[in-house]
Amino acid sequence: MTFIRPWKSIHENPIDDPLPPLVVLTGPNGAGKSQVLDAIEAGCLQVDGVPMMGTLGQVRVFRLSELMAQVEAPQSIGAFRERWAQVAQHIRNIVQGNQNAYPQNPGGLDQLIIDNIRANRMLSEGALSDLVSYLDKPLSEYSLNEIRDALPLQHAEVDPFRLSVSEVFATYFLRRDNNSYQRYKEAQGLDAAPYLSDDDFTHKYGPPPWLVLNEALLAIGLDYEFSAPVEIPESLPYSPVLRRRGEDLELQVENLSTGERTLLAIALSLYTGSSRASSYLQLPRILLLDEADASLHPSMVVGLINVLQDVFVATHGVHVIMTSHSPSTVAIAPEESLFQMRRGVGRRMRKVTKDQAIAALAVGIPTLSVRVEDRRTVVVEEQDDVQVYEHIYRLVRGEMTGPRSLQFVSSGSGSAEHPENSGSSFEVRRLVRELRGAGNDTIFGIIDRDAASSGDAAILVSEERYSIENYALDPLLVGALLLMQNFATAQELGLPVGTRHFALGVEHSSSMVAAIAQKLNIDEGARTSVTYRGGFSVPIPDGFLSLRGHDLQNLYVDRYPMLRRYRKLMQTVLEMAARDVPQFIPGAVVALLDRLTREEVG
Incomplete structure (x- = not known):
């Protein structure tokens, strides 16, 4: 590892020894494990063997409870x-727009098409190669059906952690259904x-993905x-269905526990690494996992370590650094991957054996205690608000x-006397008032802005916007998601051709806001200057x-129908876009x- 510049408590290289491709980093709270990951993400520490060309897109970070399979809303197969x-x-x-410019030069027109597709990132390089080589004729002469047949099932870049099971299955x-129908028509x-024979279809598109994914599970x-x-x-909208092996009871992804959703995300990455999707993966050079094992039973950690080692490190050459407080994880991980972070200065990161790492994690267990007074409970209006605030808090903590x-x-759910106030500012005020009246002065509340909202010492109002949804669905964050998922091209978002979501900055903000406002038919006349975490302001x-x-939210979904796939759009925007x-x-x-974190809230 190479030290580039200081980051928080890290003022010099934490280790001189070379790091293996898989690192499991342990140590006590406050030792600086997460700061090492943050420093790598910020480009302040360089992992040897990964050229410094800017860390954007090369480094992927998942913090506590973020590595989970996404919840997808049922959607029409037309999508x-x-x-x-x-x-x-x-x-x-x-x-149609350029044919007259290339009357005797179809090759020139084909190159224009290829350059444009690359610039707009509509296809991965593998899919573009498949398309160009599918027929022995100019690309400009392909029919609609020929384009469909030439493209692989996953023709855009695939994020191995955010794979849409609905899209893959459907x-x-x-x-396959269309192929069978064409065969039936010919027989009649x-x-x-x-059409293709069954063997040729399987050779081209692979076995059914549900079979491959079930093997991964x-x-x-x-x-x-x-x-x-x-x-x-x-x-009718389609949504994949899970069932427990040997049982008939069906359930959705959202019904799984946190640990099970983490394992499902790992299974999806295992599927993409072992299927035809592997040639279209959008992989980072470095994968950083901050306590990704926190919600996993020890028996589940085996699958996590195996996928990290066999798929990401061995198959795709990704460097993985994972922090952990779990003795089980340490016991399961390869001994050569174990390192320990210590408090202090100098070379704080060192190679350790399994026995040393487990012993260090067990120190002080009989005397553990929890200082409740250091934690504040914040009451918000709805359960969805809880998840949104938690996501934002994790990102900015x-x-x-x-x-x-x-x-x-x-x-909560209000009361029988006031059902209309269920999950409302009324309930927030009531709960905070009653609990503080009983002597609990660590209780605070946040309520949305509306005509009746006013705050006090214990109730804070989100003054700038109508509700928490307006923060989570900020046009810059939604625009980043649209670009990341190829739901809109860079040009459609008012950006230079070829712009990637992770390269977005203040210079792109005004044009992206204007493009989305026009798409949503939001009046651009009255504006308010809004400050962002990056330190810049934009008229919104x-x-x-x-x-x-x-x-x-309904307006976004109506104008960008591909967003319907996300059952919880706000959480998705924060999980995927705000993180990057x-x-x-x-x-x-x-x-x-x-x-709310200060000694004096006011």
């Missing part, structure tokens, strides 16, 4: 048809498009399996200036700040949380 159709329409538009099912003496010890789709009606930690709880149309939160572009987190909500 999955749109992916290849968008590519086909894009090619057709280029041909796309394979639709492609009807005109049919070209079995390999890591998760006692569930995905049911094979039998029929996916056009008019290192910047809090006060000594108190925060725990968020929902205001007031509609983004003052629309009711649910109305703003934390500079776009609204500064007002960071300041609000910071106030």
Whole structure:
């Protein structure tokens, strides 16, 4: 590891010895384990063997409880048809707009198409190569069906941690169903498009993904399996179904425990690493996991370590550094991967044996205690608000200036006398008033801004925006998600061609806000200057700040239908976009949380 510049308590290289590709870093709280990860992410420490070309896109960080399979909302299969159709329409538009400029030079037109697809990141390099080599004729002469047949099932870059199971299953099912239908038409003496035999179809597209993924679930010890789709009606939304092995009870991903969702995310990465999707992976050079094992039973940690070592390190050459407080993880990890972080100065990171690491983690266990007075409980209006505030707090916790930690709880379900106030500012005020009246002065509340909202010493109001939804669905964060997931091109977001989501900065903010405001038909006349975590300010149309939160979310989903796949859009924006572009987190909500951590909240 090479020291580049200081980061918090790290003022010199923490270790001289070379690091193996897989590192499990242990040590007491406050030793600086998370700061090492933060320093690598910020480019202040360089992992040897990974060239410093800017850390954006090369480093991927998952903090406590972030490595979990996403919850997907059921959606129409038409959304999955749109992916290849968008590519086909894009090619057709280029041909129609430029054909006269290349009357005798189809190769020049093809190169224009290829350059444009690359610039807009519509296809991975593997998918683009498949498309170009599919037929022995110019790309500009491909029919819609030929483009569809040429493209692999996963033709955009695949994030191995955010794989859409719905899209993978439905796309394979639709492609196989259409192939069978063409074969049936030919058998009935009807005109049919070209089709593949069963063997040729499997050779080209692989075995059914639900079978491959179920093997991955079995390999890591998760006692569930995905049911094979039998029929996916056009008019009904589709969502994959899980069932416990040997039982008929069906359940959704959201019904799994935190540990099970973590294992499912690992299984998805195992699937992408072992299937045809592997050639389209969008992999980091360095994977940093901050206590990813915290919610896992020791028996589940075996699957985590195996996937990290066999798939990411051995197969894809990714460097992995994982922090852990778990003696079980230390016992399971390869001994050559074990390092310990110590408090102090100098070379604080050292190679240790399993016995040394486990002994250090066990020190003081009989005398553990919890200082409740160091934690503040913050009551918010709804359960969804709890998850959103928790996500934001995890992302900005290192910047809090006060000594108190925060725990968020929902205001509950109201009362029989006041059912209309369930999950409302009324309930927040009531709970805080009653609990503080009983002597609990560590209770505080946050309520949304509306005509009746006013704060006091224990109740804070999110003054800048109507509700927490307006913070989580800030146009810069949503824009980053749209670009990351290829739901909108850089040009459609007012950005230079080829812009990647992780390279977004203040210079892109105004144009991206304007493009999204125009798409949502939000009046750009009245604006408010909004400060962001990155230290810059952007004039934001007031509609983004003052629309009711649910109305703003519905507007996004209506104008960007691909967002319907996310059952919990706010949490998805924070999990995926805010983690990669934390500079776009609204500064007002960071300041609000910071106030709650101080000795004096006011």
